[in-house]
Amino acid sequence: MLTLSSSSPKTLIKPPIFSSISSQFNTIPQLPLSSPPDTVTETERGLRFNVGGSFFRHESSTARDLGVLSAALQNRAHLGLRVLDAMCGCGVRSLRYLAEAGADFVWANDGNEEYRSVLMSNLGQISRVYEGNKRWVVTNFDANRVMNECYLQRDFFDLIDVDSFGSDSSFLRSAFNALKIGGLLYLTSTDGYSAGGHRPNNSLASYGAYIRPMPYANEIGLRMLIGGAVREASVLGYNITPLFSYYSYHGPVFRVMLRVNRGKLSDKRHYGFISYCNKCGNSQAYSFSELGKMRCSCTDAKPSLVVSGPLWTGPLHQGPYLAEMLNLAIEWGWIGDGVGLDLDKLINQMIDESDPKLPFGYIKLDEIAHRAKVNSPPIRSLMAGLQKEGYAVSRSHIASNAIKTNGSMTTCIKLVQDLQNHLHICKEDENSME
Numbered sequence: 001m002l003t004l005s006s007s008s009p010k011t012l013i014k015p016p017i018f019s020s021i022s023s024q025f026n027t028i029p030q031l032p033l034s035s036p037p038d039t040v041t042e043t044e045r046g047l048r049f050n051v052g053g054s055f056f057r058h059e060s061s062t063a064r065d066l067g068v069l070s071a072a073l074q075n076r077a078h079l080g081l082r083v084l085d086a087m088c089g090c091g092v093r094s095l096r097y098l099a100e101a102g103a104d105f106v107w108a109n110d111g112n113e114e115y116r117s118v119l120m121s122n123l124g125q126i127s128r129v130y131e132g133n134k135r136w137v138v139t140n141f142d143a144n145r146v147m148n149e150c151y152l153q154r155d156f157f158d159l160i161d162v163d164s165f166g167s168d169s170s171f172l173r174s175a176f177n178a179l180k181i182g183g184l185l186y187l188t189s190t191d192g193y194s195a196g197g198h199r200p201n202n203s204l205a206s207y208g209a210y211i212r213p214m215p216y217a218n219e220i221g222l223r224m225l226i227g228g229a230v231r232e233a234s235v236l237g238y239n240i241t242p243l244f245s246y247y248s249y250h251g252p253v254f255r256v257m258l259r260v261n262r263g264k265l266s267d268k269r270h271y272g273f274i275s276y277c278n279k280c281g282n283s284q285a286y287s288f289s290e291l292g293k294m295r296c297s298c299t300d301a302k303p304s305l306v307v308s309g310p311l312w313t314g315p316l317h318q319g320p321y322l323a324e325m326l327n328l329a330i331e332w333g334w335i336g337d338g339v340g341l342d343l344d345k346l347i348n349q350m351i352d353e354s355d356p357k358l359p360f361g362y363i364k365l366d367e368i369a370h371r372a373k374v375n376s377p378p379i380r381s382l383m384a385g386l387q388k389e390g391y392a393v394s395r396s397h398i399a400s401n402a403i404k405t406n407g408s409m410t411t412c413i414k415l416v417q418d419l420q421n422h423l424h425i426c427k428e429d430e431n432s433m434e
Contacts, residue, residue, distance in 0.1 A: 039052060042056065042058075042092075044061055044092060044096070045061075045100065045334075047092075047095055047099055047100075047125075048125075049091070049095055049122040049125075050090065050118050050121050050122055051090045051118070052090060052117070052118035053115075053118075054090040054115050054118060056089065056090055056092070057250060057251075059248060059250040060248070060250075060253065062248065062342070062346065063246055063248065063253065063255045064092065064093055065329075065334070065343060066246060066255070066257070066325070067096075067161060067186050067255075067257070068097065068100045068101050069328050069329060070159070070184055070186070070243065070257050070325065071083065071097050071101035071103065071159050071184070072102065072328060073321075073324055073325065073328060074158050074159055074183075074184055075101055075102050075103065075158075078158060080158065081097075081101060081104055081158050081159065082103065082107075082156075082158050082159075083097045083103045083106045083158065083159045083160075083161065084106075084107045084147070084150070084159070084160045084161070084178065085097065085106060085107065085108050085109065085161045085163075086109055086143040086146060086161065086162045086163075086171065086175070087109070087110060087162060087163050088108040088109060088110045088119065088161075088163075089110060089115065089163070090115060090118050090119065090122060091108050091110075091115075091119040091122040091138075093161055093163070094106045094122075094123060095122050095125065095126070097159075097161075098123070098126045098136060099125075099126060100332075103135075104133070104135070105134060105135060105136065106123075106137075107146070107157075108123060108136060108137070108138050108139075109138075109140070109141060109143060109146050110140060111140060111141065111142055112140065113140040115140070116138060116140055119138045123136050143162065143164075143171050143174075144171050144174045147160070147171065147174035147175055147177065148174045148178075150177075150178040151174065151177035155178075156178060156179060156180040157178055157179055157180060157183060158180055158183050159183060159184040159185075159186065160175050160178060160184075160185050160186070161186040162175055162185070163186075163188045164188050164190075165188075165190055166189070166190055166191050167189055167194050167202060167203065167206040167207070168206070169207055169228050169232075172187075172228065172232040173232055173235075173236065176233055176238060176260060177236070179260055181260070181261060181262055182259065182260070182261060184243070184257055184258065185240075185260055186255065186256075186258075187225055187258065188225075188254065188255050189221060189224070189254040190251045190252065190254070191203075191221070192217075192218075192221065192251070192252040194207075194211055194221070194224065195218060195220050195224060195252070195254065196213060196217040196220075196221075197211045197212040197217065197308065198213070199211075200212060206228065207225065207227060207228030207231075208228055208231045208310065209227050209228065209308065209309055209311045210308065211308045211311075212306045212307065213306065214276045214283075214306060214308060215276065215281075215363075215364060215367060216362045216363075216364075216399075216402075218247050218249075218254075218398045219247070219316075219361060219362060219396075219398055220274070220308060220311070221254045222246075222254050222256060222312075222316060223274075223312040223360065224311050225254050225256055226240070226256050226311070226312035226316075227271060227309075227311030227312040229256075229258055230271050230312055231271075233260065234264060234265055237262060237263070237264070238260050238261065238262060238263070239260075239261055239262070239265050240258045240259065241258065241259045241261070241318065242312070242314075242315065242316055242317065242318070243257045243258065243259055243317065243318050243322075244256070244316070244318070244321070244322055244325075244350055245257075245316035245317060246346075247397070256316075269285075269287065269313070269314070270312060270313050270315075271310055271311070271312060271313065271314075272285055272286055272287045272288060272310055272313050273285065273286040273288075273290075273291070273294075273308065273309030273310055274307070274308050274309055274311065274313060274361070275294055275296070275306065275307045276306045276361075277296040277299075277304050277305055277306075278304050278305075278306060279296065279298055280296060280298040280299075280409060281363075281371055281409035281410075281413075282296060282297075282408050282409045282410065283359070283360070283361050283409075284296070285313045285359070285360065286309075288310070313360050315356065317351070319351050319354035319355075322347055322350050322351045322354065323351060326344075326347045326348070326351070329343060329344075346397055349395055349397040352394035352395065353394050353396065353397065353404055355392050355394060357406050358392050358405065358406060359406055362396040362398065362399055362402040362403060363402060363403055363405065363412060364399060364401055365377065365379060365382065365401050365402065366401060367409075368382075368409070368416050369416065371409065372413040372416045372417050374416055374417060374420040375420070377420070379395070379403065382412070382415065382416065382419070383395075385415045385418075385419060386403075386405055386407050386411075386412070389407070389411070389415070391406055392405060392406050393405040393406075393407070
C-alpha cells in the first residue's frame with residue numbers, strides 16, 4: 001500500500017493529473033463559457049448557478065451547507081484544501097467549496113458529458129488560475145476511474161464528496177485510496193428500501209449488512225452506510241470516525257461525513273448487530289461472538305427478535321466537531337438574528353444526539369402510546385420524566401415525533417402510563433372543585 005501524505009502546503013498544489021497520465025483526458029472538447037442550453041438559474045447562499053438538464057434539488061441545500069462548513073474547518077486546520085467532487089452534477093457543491101470554503105483546488109467530475117457546458121459556466125465564475133496554480137478543473141469520467149488514477153499518481157485530496165444515487169458502494173475503496181490520511185469522505189445513499197429492510201439481499205451486496213424491517217429504519221440507513229464504509233476501510237488498514245450523520249426525508253437522502261485515519265477499528269463494539277423485539281419493543285446490540293445467544297429478556301421465544309447487521313452501532317456524530325460547525329455558521333451569518341433557524345435547530349439536535357450515553361435507534365411516541373394503550377403524551381413531558389428518572393434523552397433529528405434515550409421501551413411505557421394517570425387525577429380534582 002502506498003504511504004499517503006498527511007498534508008499538502010498550498011504552494012505545492014499540483015496541476016490536475018489528467019494532463020499527464022493519459023492523452024484521453026485531453027480529448028474532451030473545450031466548450032465556450034456562454035450560457036448552456038436549457039439554462040435554469042438558481043441561487044444558493046448568494047451564489048448564482050445554472051442547473052441546465054442536471055438533477056438538482058433545493059431540499060439538498062442543508063446537506064451542502066454541512067459539507068461546506070466541514071470543508072472550511074478542514075481548510076483552517078490544515079492550511080489548505082483540495083477537494084474532489086466525484087459526482088458533481090451541475091457543480092453547485094464544487095462552486096461552494098471554492099467560493100465559501102476557500103478551497104485551493106477543486107476537481108469537478110461527472111460521468112455525464114452533457115453537463116460539461118453547465119459545469120464550465122458555473123465554475124467559470126471563479127478564476128481558473130491563481131498565482132500560477134489551477135483552482136479548478138472539469139472532467140466527465142467514471143468516478144472510480146478518476147479516483148483510481150489519483151491514487152496511482154499519488155494525487156491525494158483533503159475532502160472527497162461522493163453524492164451517489166441509490167446504494168452504489170462500488171466507489172468506496174477507490175475513494176479511500178485517493179484521500180489523504182486525516183481527510184474527510186462525504187458519502188451518500190438514497191436507498192430507502194434497503195434501509196427499511198425491504199431489500200435485504202441488496203443491502204448485503206452493497207454494504208455487507210442484511211437489513212430487516214425495524215421501527216427506526218431511517219437511522220438504520222445511516223448506520224448501514226457507515227458500516228459499509230467501516231468494512232471497506234478495515235480491509236485497507238484504515239479506521240473511520242463519523243463526524244456527523246444527516247438524514248433528510250426528501251429522496252430519502254442519507255449523508256455521512258467521515259474522517260479517515262490509519263489503524264484498525266479502535267472499538268469493535270461499534271460494529272455488530274442490532275435486534276428489535278416485536279413483542280416488547282426493546283432493542284439491543286450484539287457482537288459477532290454473541291450471534292448464537294440472541295434473545296430478549298421478555299421471552300425465550302426467538303421468533304420475536306428481528307436482527308440486522310453487521311452495521312455501525314456507535315455514535316453518529318462528534319459533539320465537539322458539531323459545536324465548531326455551529327460557531328462557524330454563526331461567524332458567517334448563516335445563523336443568528338432570526339436567520340438560519342432550521343440549520344441552528346438541526347445542528348443543535350445533532351449535538352444533543354451525540355451524548356455518549358444515548359444508544360442507537362429512536363423511539364416514536366406513537367409506538368409508546370400504542371403499547372401503553374394511551375394517547376400520545378407531549379414530547380417535552382416525556383423527556384422531562386425520563387430526565388427526572390436519571391435517563392439520558394434527546395430529540396431525534398431524523399423523526400420529529402421520536403426521542404433517543406437509554407431508557408427501555410418498558411420504561412417509557414410505564415412513564416407514559418403514569419403521566420396519563422396523573423392527568424386523569426388532575427381532571428377529577430378540577431371537576432370535584434366545580
